[in-house]
Amino acid sequence: xxxxHPVVCGIGLSDYPVVPHMNSVQHHALAARRAIADCxxxxxxxxxxxxxxxxxxxxxxxxxxxxxxxxxxxxxxxxTMVGGSSFEFHVQHAAAAIREGLCDTVLVTYGSDQLTRxxxxxGTGGFQRDAQPVAGAMxxxxxxxxxxxxxxALAARRxxHEFGTTSEQLAEIAVGVREFAGLNxxxxxxxxxxxxxxxxxxxxADPLHKLDCCVITDGGGALVMTTEEIARDLRQPPVxxxxxxxxxxxxxxxxxxxxxxxxxxxCGPEAMGQAGVTxxxxxxxxxxxxxxITVLLMLEGLGFCGRGEGGAYVEEGHLRRxxxxxxxxxxxxxxxxxxxxxxxxxxxxxVRQLRGDAGEAQVPDADLxxxxxxxxxxxxxxxxxxxxxxxx
Amino acid sequence: MRVVRDLDWQGPVPAGEGEYGxxxxxxxxxxxxxxxxxxxxxxxxxxxxLCTACAAxxxxxxxxxxxxxxxxxxxxxxxxxxxxELPYVLAMVDLPEGVRMFGGLTGIxxxxxxxxxxVTAYARTYDDTHAMVFWEPA
Numbered sequence: 310x311x312x313x314h315p316v317v318c319g320i321g322l323s324d325y326p327v328v329p330h331m332n333s334v335q336h337h338a339l340a341a342r343r344a345i346a347d348c349x350x351x352x353x354x355x356x357x358x359x360x361x362x363x364x365x366x367x368x369x370x371x372x373x374x375x376x377x378x379x380x381x382x383x384x385x386x387x388x389t390m391v392g393g394s395s396f397e398f399h400v401q402h403a404a405a406a407i408r409e410g411l412c413d414t415v416l417v418t419y420g421s422d423q424l425t426r427x428x429x430x431x432g433t434g435g436f437q438r439d440a441q442p443v444a445g446a447m448x449x450x451x452x453x454x455x456x457x458x459x460x461x462a463l464a465a466r467r468x469x470h471e472f473g474t475t476s477e478q479l480a481e482i483a484v485g486v487r488e489f490a491g492l493n494x495x496x497x498x499x500x501x502x503x504x505x506x507x508x509x510x511x512x513x514a515d516p517l518h519k520l521d522c523c524v525i526t527d528g529g530g531a532l533v534m535t536t537e538e539i540a541r542d543l544r545q546p547p548v549x550x551x552x553x554x555x556x557x558x559x560x561x562x563x564x565x566x567x568x569x570x571x572x573x574x575x576c577g578p579e580a581m582g583q584a585g586v587t588x589x590x591x592x593x594x595x596x597x598x599x600x601x602i603t604v605l606l607m608l609e610g611l612g613f614c615g616r617g618e619g620g621a622y623v624e625e626g627h628l629r630r631x632x633x634x635x636x637x638x639x640x641x642x643x644x645x646x647x648x649x650x651x652x653x654x655x656x657x658x659x660v661r662q663l664r665g666d667a668g669e670a671q672v673p674d675a676d677l678x679x680x681x682x683x684x685x686x687x688x689x690x691x692x693x694x695x696x697x698x699x700x701x
Numbered sequence: 702m703r704v705v706r707d708l709d710w711q712g713p714v715p716a717g718e719g720e721y722g723x724x725x726x727x728x729x730x731x732x733x734x735x736x737x738x739x740x741x742x743x744x745x746x747x748x749x750x751l752c753t754a755c756a757a758x759x760x761x762x763x764x765x766x767x768x769x770x771x772x773x774x775x776x777x778x779x780x781x782x783x784x785x786e787l788p789y790v791l792a793m794v795d796l797p798e799g800v801r802m803f804g805g806l807t808g809i810x811x812x813x814x815x816x817x818x819x820v821t822a823y824a825r826t827y828d829d830t831h832a833m834v835f836w837e838p839a
Contacts, residue, residue, distance in 0.1 A: 430780055444718055449747045450803050452827075453803070454781065454789065459774045462774035466774060511778070512775075514775065515777070564747075568771070
C-alpha cells in the first residue's frame with residue numbers, strides 16, 4: 310500500500326495581491342494551470358476534484374461549477390466549505406480518497422477577487438450593509454454591529470485578561486511576518502515595520518489595531534495531489550502528507566466554548582500523532598494569520614508553547630527568520646495576501662519550503678512543515694503535516 | 702427585564718425564524734429566556750429545537766437578567782451606516798444560570814469597561830412585538 314501514499318506533487322499560485330482584471334473563477338483557473346504545469350501531469354489524469362468557493366454567492370465557483378469549467382470528470386469530489394481552513398480539510402479528505410483508491414490524482418483549487426469585488430469591507434464593513442433581517446445563529450450577533458475584527462478582539466481581550474498578554478507581544482507576530490514579506494516581491498506590504506508601528510496604528514476593535522489585522526487582496530491557489538507511485542514520473546519531488554486532522558468547536562464566535570483555547574489543541578496533536586512527530590520536530594510553521602491573536606492561540610493549541618505562554622514565546626523571536634520556528638515565510642496574511650480564505654497558501658508555502666524553493670526565505674534543512682488553518686471565527690481548525698522524506 | 706421602546710431601530714434586525722422568534726418576542730415582554738433540557742438538565746443559548754447535550758426537546762426557562770462580563774471589545778471602526786455612532790461596546794456576558802450571551806453593553810464609558818464587572822439585561826424593541834437584549838452596568 311505504500312505506493313498509494315498521498316503526496317503533493319504540484320503547486321500553483323494565481324496572480325496577487327491586486328488583480329482588477331480577473332474574477333474568482335479565473336483565479337481558480339490560473340492557479341490550476343500553474344499547478345498542473347508545475348508537476349507536468351497530464352490534465353486528463355486528474356480524476357478527483359476538491360474546491361471551496363472563494364467568490365461568494367453568484368460567483369459560480371462552487372465545486373461542481375468549477376469541476377465543469379476546468380473540465381474535470383471526477384470520480385471523487387468534495388466541496389467542503391469551512392471557511393479559510395477549508396483546504397487543510399481538503400488535504401485530509403483527498404489524502405484519504407487517494408489512499409483508499411477512490412481516485413488517483415486530485416486537483417484542489419481556490420480563487421477569489423475579494424479586493425476587486427468588495428474592496429476592503431470584509432473586516433470592518435460587515436456583511437450586512439442594510440437593515441436586512443439576519444437569519445440563523447448570526448442573528449444573535451450581527452444586529453448588534455459585530456465586525457469581523459471585533460469577533461477576534463473578544464478572544465484577544467480575554468487572553469490578555471487571563472494571561473497578561475500584551476499588545477506589544479501580539480505586534481511581534483505581525484513584525485516577524487512583515488520581515489518575511491520583505492523577501493516576497495509580490496507581497497502586498499513589504500516595508501519593514503516595528504512593534505511601535507503596530508501598537509500605534511489605528512485601533513479598530515480593542516485590543517486589535519489596524520496592523521494586527523490581515524490584508525485584503527485578490528488571489529488564488531491550487532494543489533495537485535496524487536499517489537507516491539504516480540509522482541515518481543512527475544517533474545517535482547513529492548511532498549508527503551504525513552498527517553491531516555480537523556476539528557470544529559463552534560461556528561459563530563458567541564458559541565466559542567473557551568475564548569482562549571482553539572481547536573488546534575485537538576487537531577494539532579492528532580495530525581502530529583499520525584505523522585509520529587512532536588512540535589519540536591517541525592522546521593517551519595505556516596499558521597493562519599487572519600489576525601495576530603489567531604497565530605498566538607494556534608501556537609499554544611499546537612503545543613509550540615504552553616497554554617497562556619504564547620506572548621512570551623513570540624517575544625523570544627522564535628517565529629522570525631533565523632528563529633527556531635520560522636513562521637509564515639511567504640509574508641502571511643498579515644502582509645502578503647489574504648483573498649478571504651488563505652488556507653491553501655499555507656500548504657503551498659509549506660511545499661515550497663520542503664522543496665527548497667523558498668529563495669531568500671528558505672528555512673535551512675526544512676524536512677518537516679506544519680500548516681494550520683482557521684475557518685470561521687477561530688471555529689473550524691485544520692492541521693496538516695507535510696514532509697520531504699518518505700515515511701518509514 | 703426593563704423594556705425600552707425603540708421603533709426607530711436602523712440596524713439589521715434578527716429574522717426571528719423558529720425558536721429565535723420566541724426568544725425575541727419574550728424579550729419584548731421583559732422576559733429573558735434561555736433553554737433547559739427536561740431530560741439531562743443542560744442549559745443552552747441560543748435557542749434550538751434540540752438539546753445539544755442529549756438531543757431531547759429543551760424547555761424554556763426565564764433567566765434573572767444578571768451577569769458578569771466574560772470578555773468585550775470596543776468597536777472604533779465599522780463602515781455600516783446603522784453603526785455610525787462610534788465607539789460602542791460589545792460583550793460576552795456570563796449568566797448565573799450557566800450560559801453565555803452576546804450583546805451590546807451601553808450606559809458606560811467604553812474606556813472603563815472591565816472583564817468581571819456585573820451587568821444587568823434590558824430589552825430594546827426593534828418592531829412592535831420583538832426586542833433585542835442589551836446590557837448595562839448593574
